[in-house]
Amino acid sequence: MKPRFSLDLARPSRRHWLGYLLLAPAVLLIGLIIVYPLIVSVDISFQNVNIARLDQPRRPFTTANYERLFTSADFWNAAWVTLKLVIIVSVFCFLLGLGTALLVNNKFKGRSLARLLVALPWAVPEVIAVVIFAWMFDSSFGLMNWIFIKLGFIDTTVNWFSSPAAAFMVVCMTMIWKGYPFVSIMMLAGLQSIPEDFYNAARVDGANTWQRLVNITIPSLMPVLGVTLVLVMLWVFRDFSIIYVLTGGGPLKATQTLSIMTYEQAFGFFKMGYASAIGVVTLIICVIASRLMIGRAPDNI
Amino acid sequence: MLRRKLTILAATAALALSTNMAFAQNKVLKFVSWQKDERGVGDWWASVIKAFEESHPGVKIEWTKVERGAYADTMTTLFAGGNPPDIVHLASFEFQKFADNGWLEPLDPYIKESKLDLNGWAGQDTCVWNKQTVCTMMLYFGYFLAYNEDLLKKEGLSVPKTYAEFLEAAKKTTKDLNGDGIIDQFGTGHETRGGGGQYISEMMNYTLDAGGRWTDENGKVTINTPQMIEGLSRWKTIVKNNLTPRDMSAGEVRQLFADGKIALKMDGPWLWPIIQKGKAKDQIKTAMVPFNPPVGGSSNVLAIPTDIDKANKKLVWEFIKLATSDQLQSTYATLGASPPPSPRADIKAAKAENPNFELLVQATQAAAKAKVDRIPKGLEINFNEFSKMIMEEAQRMIIQDLDPKAVAATMQQKAEALQQQ
Known part of the structure; x- marks a missing residue:
């Protein structure tokens, strides 16, 4: 008996269907895990919500969260801290990463x-790295104070x-220490793909x-x-654990980035509408910055 | 005919019973807490769970630990997702947000039906939200003074009984012992890093003694009073002069004290088990704090979520009833090494086991009598924002060397703005 419907994926005109079919689970998952929460966040950012619940009726549309955000000194401070x-x-990650990559690209004993x-x-988990740095810079019993006093750089802790x-x-030092190996590894891979002929010709x-x-x-x-x-820029933009464990965003909001501010508003003060607005603005900044950098890259080659 | 009806009735009853039993056998109540694995109080929770499971065959309690640092996020996510734990355990400064959202079941009908006597129950007033009881208080504490007798004797000091004596002792015992320019021994110890809640508890040692309160009994902000300004000046003196180690978490400070690096420490009942494991255990003695009144407050609560089914609510109430029973409140004193909130608990065994226990009771009573709580009236719902604001302004006062009067005025203005939100 002939089946009523059959999907002949071997037919040249339907061969691309197989590709879509194979991609479908991944696309669905991405939709579920990334796109749906994103849509919900944008929606919540336009509501006056303290603790959001999906089964509750939608609150009236408002731009109050964005109005408050753009007039808030804390937001501009967090944006400035993030930018810095x-x-x-x-x-520094670029300089250190390139420098170390050039170094270990040379042939020497112990390479x-x-x-x-x-x-x-890069292999050390972030929280462990932070704990090590927190101990090194401890105000009362830290290694750095001891070293600086011994070397005579400071006379009091x-x-x-x-x-x-x-x-x-x-915070900067911890992030640079944690982030430069990634640049180094990428640069090393890039260095090894440069043909040796280029250098020989240049030497000639x-x-x-x-x-x-x-x-x-x-x-x-x-x-x-x-x-x-x-990638490094996006990592710094969204990194939360290093700053949160090391300083919690303090003192006096000196290390409060946009991601720390989002977390604090959402889970510290339970103001999820406002926190979503910060998250949406952060996302927009990230997209624009990435687009500008990637868009410019081909011109630089 | 009658025989047939009886047979059908019996069969129906048997079926219902077996279904119920099968249902009960599969019943699992979820209980999330940050106190699991905590020495003392964690053991007590384990004993409550064991007693509950023994008295409710077929019902199991799935006990999960969530770290305190991630607790508010986790509970918010669970509630917001409509999947709260059956037994709700929250800190007394965070349950208000959940109650305000209507996520906690009013307990008054349960209390009335089971005739649970909560008269004289320490800190229970805090559990009343919008005129309804939404939780039961599981701990109300008072701070006591623990001091390192050897360090005081070396400086010819006696146990301080006033702020002036305390300050003198703290100054004399803060020392660079090996002359390397780094202070190795501190007069006292406070957490100056971390959450706002703990920070303001530390500050309150000084503000309460100076007669200051964040708000009055009607919830009106009273930070710009001369008493509060004096309290802020004292806090500034202690921290700015490095009489306490800086930028340390509460746990680190307690450990330093237990190891003999700090001379004087004001803290709650949880300090006692830490002292017992420290290097300076034999040199540490206890007394009432040199401040009046001592810092005190409610700690953690049990509640029922509105989002679970009726049968589970009933079981959770039975769990709460068991945890608040005279017998388990008595074992709270011995296992938890803290005064239980129940006025009917038998604390003789705890007193016999722990020479410090009578002092803990005295400190708790003194704090309760003065109606001290770290959660200011009228700012309960904004407590996290309030405590963060107070911490930042106090840090600014110390870092930028600001006048406490000006700082108090800023705090007053910001606290009032928070109340109006």
Whole structure:
């Protein structure tokens, strides 16, 4: 008996159906896990909701959360702290990552060990890294105060987490330590894909080390660099655990980024409508920044 | 005919009984708590669960630990998702948000029906929200003073009985012992890092003694009073002069004290088990705090969620009844090493076991008599925001060396704004 309906995926005209079919579970999952909560967040951000519940009737539409957000000094402070953090951490991660990648790309004795050491911070779980840094910078019994006093840099202990500038610096250092190995690994992969012929030709033309770096290495790394910088920037933007465990956003909101502010409003003060508004604005900033960086990348190659 | 009817009735009854039994055998009540695995009080919860399961064959309690730091998020998510735990355990400063959303079952009908006597139950007034009882208080505490006798004797000091004596003792015992420029021993210890709730509890040692309160009994903000300004000045003196280690969590400070690095520590009953495991256990003695009244307050509550079925609500109420029974309140004193909230609990065994127990009772009574609570009246619903604001303004006062009078005025203005939200 002939089946009433059959899907012949072998037919050339329907071959692409198989692709859609195979993609469907992943697309559905992404829709469920990412797109649906995103839509709900946008919806909640336009309601005056304290603790959101999906089974409750929708509250009236309001732009009050956004009005409050854009007139809030705390929001602009958090945006400024986030921007500072993104720039400082990304730049230092790039410099350290590129430097260490160039170093371990050379042939020398113990290169494998050096590569392992460079990549090590990346493998350390974030919370453990934070605990180590918190102990190192402890105001009363920390290693850094002891070292600085012994070296004569300071004559009294520094209260690292009671000073806005010092706390911000500690957060930056922790994030750079945790983030630079990723850049290093990506750069190393990029360096190994540059043909040796380029360098040989440059040497024949009389190019020195600096000229080879500026004219061959950096331009060849640009595609990798663009993607890596976007990933690092997004990581700094959304990172929560390092700041939360280290300073909780303090002192005096000196380390309060947009993600810390979102969490605090949602789960500290139970103002989920307002927290959603911060989340939506953060998302928009991230999308614009990523688009600008990725969009510009091909021009730089 | 009658025989047939009786047979059908018997068969129906048997079927109903077996269905109920099968249902009961599969019954699992979810209980989420941050106190699981805590020495003392965790053991007491385990004993309540065991007693409940023994008296309710076929009903099991699935006890899950969630860390305190992630507790509010987890509970909010569970409630918001319509899947709350059956037995609701919350801190006394956070249940108000849940009650305000209508997520906690009013307990008055249950209390009335089971004739549960909550008269004289410490801190129970806190559980009344919008004129309805929504929880039962599981702990009300008062701070006591623990001091390192050796450190005081070395400086020729006696146990402080006033703020002036306390300050003198704290200054004399704060020392750089090996001359490396780093202070190794502190006069006292306070948490100055972490959540606002703990921060304001630490500050209250000084503000209460100076006669200040965050709000009056009608809920009116009273931070810009001379008493509160004096209290803020005292807090600034202690922290700014590094008489306490800086930027440490409450747990770290307690451990430092237990190990003999701090001379004086005001804290609640939970400090006692930590002292017992510390290096300076033999040098540490206890007394009433040198401040009047001592810091005190409600700690944690049990409640029933509105979102569970009627049968489960009944079972949870039975669990609450058991936890509040005279027998288990008596074992709370011995296992939890804290004064139980029940006025009928037999605490003789606890007194015999713990030489510190009488003092704990005295401290709790002194705090209760002065109606001290870290959750200010009129700011219950905004407590997290309020405590965070107070912490930040106090930090600003210390970091930027601001005048406490100006800081009190800012706090007053911000607290009033919070009340009007």
